[in-house]
Every structure is written in C-alpha cells, then in structure tokens.
Amino acid sequence: MAKEGALDELLTEVLSRYDNSPSPHLKEVTCAAIRHLHAFAREVNLTREEWFAGIMFLTQCGKISDDVRQEFILLSDTTGVSTLVEMLAYDASSSSLTDNTVLGPFHAGGSPDREFGESMLVDPDDGDRVVVRGVINDVDGNPIEGVLLDCWQNASNMFYAVQQPGIQSADNLRGIYHSQADGTYEIRSIRPVPYPIPSDGPAGDLLKKNGRNWWRPGHLHIWARHPDYKDLITHVFDVESEFLDGDAVFGVQRSLIREFKPDDGGELSTTFDIVLDRA
Amino acid sequence: MAKEGALDELLTEVLSRYDNSPSPHLKEVTCAAIRHLHAFAREVNLTREEWFAGIMFLTQCGKISDDVRQEFILLSDTTGVSTLVEMLAYDASSSSLTDNTVLGPFHAGGSPDREFGESMLVDPDDGDRVVVRGVINDVDGNPIEGVLLDCWQNASNMFYAVQQPGIQSADNLRGIYHSQADGTYEIRSIRPVPYPIPSDGPAGDLLKKNGRNWWRPGHLHIWARHPDYKDLITHVFDVESEFLDGDAVFGVQRSLIREFKPDDGGELSTTFDIVLDRA
Numbered sequence: 001m002a003k004e005g006a007l008d009e010l011l012t013e014v015l016s017r018y019d020n021s022p023s024p025h026l027k028e029v030t031c032a033a034i035r036h037l038h039a040f041a042r043e044v045n046l047t048r049e050e051w052f053a054g055i056m057f058l059t060q061c062g063k064i065s066d067d068v069r070q071e072f073i074l075l076s077d078t079t080g081v082s083t084l085v086e087m088l089a090y091d092a093s094s095s096s097l098t099d100n101t102v103l104g105p106f107h108a109g110g111s112p113d114r115e116f117g118e119s120m121l122v123d124p125d126d127g128d129r130v131v132v133r134g135v136i137n138d139v140d141g142n143p144i145e146g147v148l149l150d151c152w153q154n155a156s157n158m159f160y161a162v163q164q165p166g167i168q169s170a171d172n173l174r175g176i177y178h179s180q181a182d183g184t185y186e187i188r189s190i191r192p193v194p195y196p197i198p199s200d201g202p203a204g205d206l207l208k209k210n211g212r213n214w215w216r217p218g219h220l221h222i223w224a225r226h227p228d229y230k231d232l233i234t235h236v237f238d239v240e241s242e243f244l245d246g247d248a249v250f251g252v253q254r255s256l257i258r259e260f261k262p263d264d265g266g267e268l269s270t271t272f273d274i275v276l277d278r279a
Numbered sequence: 280m281a282k283e284g285a286l287d288e289l290l291t292e293v294l295s296r297y298d299n300s301p302s303p304h305l306k307e308v309t310c311a312a313i314r315h316l317h318a319f320a321r322e323v324n325l326t327r328e329e330w331f332a333g334i335m336f337l338t339q340c341g342k343i344s345d346d347v348r349q350e351f352i353l354l355s356d357t358t359g360v361s362t363l364v365e366m367l368a369y370d371a372s373s374s375s376l377t378d379n380t381v382l383g384p385f386h387a388g389g390s391p392d393r394e395f396g397e398s399m400l401v402d403p404d405d406g407d408r409v410v411v412r413g414v415i416n417d418v419d420g421n422p423i424e425g426v427l428l429d430c431w432q433n434a435s436n437m438f439y440a441v442q443q444p445g446i447q448s449a450d451n452l453r454g455i456y457h458s459q460a461d462g463t464y465e466i467r468s469i470r471p472v473p474y475p476i477p478s479d480g481p482a483g484d485l486l487k488k489n490g491r492n493w494w495r496p497g498h499l500h501i502w503a504r505h506p507d508y509k510d511l512i513t514h515v516f517d518v519e520s521e522f523l524d525g526d527a528v529f530g531v532q533r534s535l536i537r538e539f540k541p542d543d544g545g546e547l548s549t550t551f552d553i554v555l556d557r558a
Contacts, residue, residue, distance in 0.1 A: 011359065014358060021489040026488055037315070038360065039315060040311055040312055043311050044308050045367055047368065048368050055355065059340075062337065062344065063342070211300045
C-alpha cells in the first residue's frame with residue numbers, strides 16, 4: 001500500500017492544474033469528480049485489473065448506446081443517481097406539491113393531442129381498461145387550466161411503442177392531454193404491467209452479478225408542463241403491481257401509488273390529483 | 280434543495296439492494312462507486328442539464344474508442360487516476376526500488392527482440408542518437424540476468440509507430456532487450472521529444488475548457504519483466520525536455536529524470552540503473 005502522503009500529493013498536483021481554469025463552475029464540477037474518483041480508488045485499493053475492467057465496462061456502455069438505447073442512463077437509473085438528481089431539482093418533501101420521479105429512457109417527443117377522456121390505446125391489447133382522472137391545482141388550491149399532460153406507458157406485452165417500431169403503432173399508449181378550466185383532466189388507457197429494463201448490456205450484467213432484479217412495477221408516466229409552473233415529471237403506480245418494493249430504478253414514491261376500483265360508471269378508475277409549483 | 284434526510288434514505292435503499300449479492304468483492308466495489316457518485320452529485324448540487332451533459336460526455340468517450348484509441352484511459356490518465364492505480368499497485372516510495380509510472384495507451388505486444396546495444400530506430404529520423412544503459416539489480420544489489428526490457432518510444436515527428444501504420448514501420452522505435460549475466464543492458468535509440476496526447480475527443484475538450492495543456496514531456500517507455508520479479512512499468516525522462524513540470528498525465532517522477540551527456544565514445548548517453556522487487 002502506497003503511503004497516504006504520496007497519494008495526497010498526487011491529488012493536490014492534479015487539482016492544481018485547474019487553478020487557471022477560465023470556467024469556475026466547470027472547474028468546480030471537474031475537481032469534485034476527480035476528488036471522488038481518487039477517494040473511490042483509494043478506498044477499494046483498486047487494482048490494475050479492476051481498473052481495466054472498469055475502463056472496458058464504461059467503453060461497452062458507450063458502444064451499446066444509440067438513439068433508442070442509453071446504457072449510461074440505465075446505469076444512472078439503477079444506481080439511484082437519476083432519482084437523486086430529480087430530488088435535487090424538485091423538492092416536494094416539505095409541501096403539498098406532487099412528488100416527482102425519474103423520466104426514464106422511453107419518453108419521445110411529438111405525442112398526439114388527446115381529447116378529455118379519450119383513450120390513448122391505439123393497438124389491440126387485452127389489458128384491463130382503466131381511467132385516471134384528477135384535478136390540477138396550485139399550492140393555494142386554485143385550479144390550473146391548460147396544463148399539458150404528456151403521458152406514455154407500456155403495452156400489455158411489456159414494451160413501449162418506441163421500443164417496437166413496426167410492431168406497435170407509433171402513437172400507441174402515448175398522448176398529450178390538457179386540463180380544463182376547472183383544472184380537471186381524464187385519461188383512458190390500460191392497466192400498466194411490470195416490465196424488465198433492458199438487461200442484455202453492461203448495466204444489466206452488473207445487476208445480475210450482484211443478484212439484483214431488473215424489473216419495474218407497472219406505472220403510467222405523466223410529464224406536466226405549463227408556462228407559469230415548474231415542470232413535474234412523475235408516475236402513477238398501481239398498488240396491486242409486483243415490484244413496488246424493488247423497483248430497479250428507485251422511482252417509487254409512496255404518495256404516487258393508487259388503487260384502481262370500479263367507479264359509478266362501472267369503469268376501473270383511480271384519482272390522481274396534481275399540485276404544481278409556480279415557476 | 281431537497282432535505283438531506285431524504286437523500287440519505289435514497290442511498291440507504293440503493294445500497295440495501297446489494298445485501299444479497301453473491302459476490303462480496305464486486306458488491307464492495309459497486310457500493311463504494313455508488314456512495315461516491317451520490318456524494319459527488321450532492322456536493323455539486325448536480326442539475327438535470329449537467330447530469331445529461333455528463334451522460335453524453337461518457338457516451339462520446341465510448342463511441343470514439345476503438346482498437347488504437349481509448350478515451351477512457353485518456354480520461355483516467357489526465358485525471359491522475361492511472362498514476363494513482365500504479366501507486367497502489369507498486370510502492371517504491373520507501374525503498375531502493377525503481378519508481379514506476381503509467382503504461383499509457385501506446386504499448387503494443389510483439390515487439391522484436393533486440394541485441395545488447397542495438398538501435399531500435401528502423402525508419403529514417405533526424406533526431407539525436409542516444410544510448411540508455413544501466414544495471415538491473417535486486418534490492419540486495421545482486422545483478423539479475425534475463426530481464427526482458429520491453430521498450431517503446433515516439434519518433435521525432437511526435438508519433439508512435441502504432442499511431443501511424445503504413446507511415447512508420449511497425450517495429451520502429453520498439454524492441455525487447457535482455458539483461459546480461461552481469462545485469463547490464465544497453466539500448467540505442469533517438470532522443471525522445473514531447474508530444475500532445477490525442478486532444479480531438481471529449482477528454483481533450485475537457486482539458487481545453489479547463490485551460491489545461493495536453494502535452495507530455497519526452498520519454499522512453501520501459502516495461503521490465505522477469506518471472507521471479509514484479510513487473511516494473513516506467514519511463515526514462517530527458518531533463519532538457521519541455522513539460523516536465525506539466526505532464527498532462529502525471530507520469531513524471533523526479534527519480535526517473537536523466538541527463539543525456541557525451542560519453543567516452545562520443546555518444547550522447549545516460550545511465551538508468553533499475554532495482555526490481557522479488558515477486
């Protein structure tokens with residue numbers, strides 16, 4: 001084991017090279033990353049072989065990534081870093097605001113506009129039909145009109161439309177809803193099912209080697225946007241879904257779990273009210 | 280800013296998923312990496328935009344890497360992590376052992392055997408001719424016979440042969456020397472010149488944006504191997520070279536710097552004795 005003093009000197013020398021950085025913020029982030037990298041390597045007494053395995057792991061994560069597959073996001077999701085960044089960005093913990101959660105890798109822009117109460121199911125699917133409805137308010141309880149609810153969800157075969165071009169219709173289980181003057185919205189869809197995250201790459205390998213599962217509980221994604229309010233990226237989880245206690249990407253918040261029950265019209269439905277923060 | 284308590288809970292939840300890992304050592308390394316990643320993100324209050332820029336940075340490092348270009352090694356080199364790993368692997372700080380330094384990305388297997396005193400310069404080159412000679416001993420001062428000295432160096436045009444297939448001969452400035460019964464070895468080559476590390480990728484971008492240089496001082500690589508001794512990966516640096524105080528990859532050790540002076544035979548030469556550690 002090399003002397004701690006020599007290792008400290010090395011770190012000091014590395015950090016000193018940033019003394020004249022023209023970008024104070026980039027310097028701060030870069031130097032923090034370097035300090036934590038050194039601390040990690042020293043803590044585990046990283047061997048040459050482990051170091052090289054790490055280099056190859058990261059290289060493979062880059063190689064396997066493309067327009068529809070992002071292995072570094074998967075790695076970030078499965079280590080809780082994505083959730084951490086969301087928590088840093090949007091803190092609902094001490095207020096009435098709706099909790100947020102991870103974006104995930106399956107959102108796509110350009111979803112079609114949907115009418116109040118329209119179903120976003122386009123393709124044949126034997127899943128249970130469900131309704132998600134609620135009111136969107138500000139923190140003072142005033143309804144917000146014209147909120148865009150960008151929604152997306154997987155089909156009963158477990159895949160999102162973006163994962164199956166040519167198999168699912170491009171617009172299947174995707175849609176943009178709008179809140180009405182009284183703040184209400186209504187989405188028709190199918191009951192979401194659990195699904196495995198892509199596990200055939202380096203991030204999945206690492207989960208498997210550590211004995212971790214690579215499944216997510218069933219959920220509907222909602223990204224709420226309005227010019228006067230902060231973006232809210234969240235999920236609606238089904239209380240009956242498997243994996244609520246073991247979500248591979250740490251997206252579950254207790255406050256986001258709902259029960260689907262038959263409503264007065266005989267439909268399986270749940271209420272998901274939303275509170276947005278002023279921008 | 281999210282409450283520290285909620286961020287601590289998230290980390291605890293993530294780490295708990297490794298409780299049943301079948302690989303205790305992989306678990307230790309993975310959990311340490313996760314703890315340091317979380318600590319980094321919290322320390323700099325990482326935004327969604329910065330997080331995404333980081334994801335794209337790592338992805339590009341993977342994309343640009345191939346058989347002869349390894350951007351993650353470059354990143355490791357330029358952040359001092361490669362040197363750190365070498366220091367952890369081989370501690371010469373409290374003994375008479377020869378100091379080690381980074382391997383670098385330009386070593387290739389299969390260099391030709393060279394005779395005692397043979398030049399490893401194959402192609403035309405207007406660089407100064409030099410001799411590097413010395414004795415290889417164990418820590419008790421006993422000469423070691425049959426040590427393989429795997430040597431490689433850049434040409435006066437700044438490039439290594441592996442970087443210029445079809446331009447330089449494959450064996451140019453590469454060779455494997457062998458120590459004699461009295462432990463002596465003798466290498467003929469050219470005076471090494473400083474060179475820039477590849478700076479046209481993400482690792483180089485990061486150096487430039489932080490105002491860092493991307494040059495290395497002139498050096499000859501030696502990788503000493505013998506079945507009974509620990510591998511030594513080191514450099515011989517030229518005291519007259521530029522960038523000795525600013526090596527972009529933190530490879531310079533004071534003990535490895537030498538002066539080339541005319542010897543009795545009129546050749547520009549230096550002495551580089553080597554002490555190896557028993558395996």
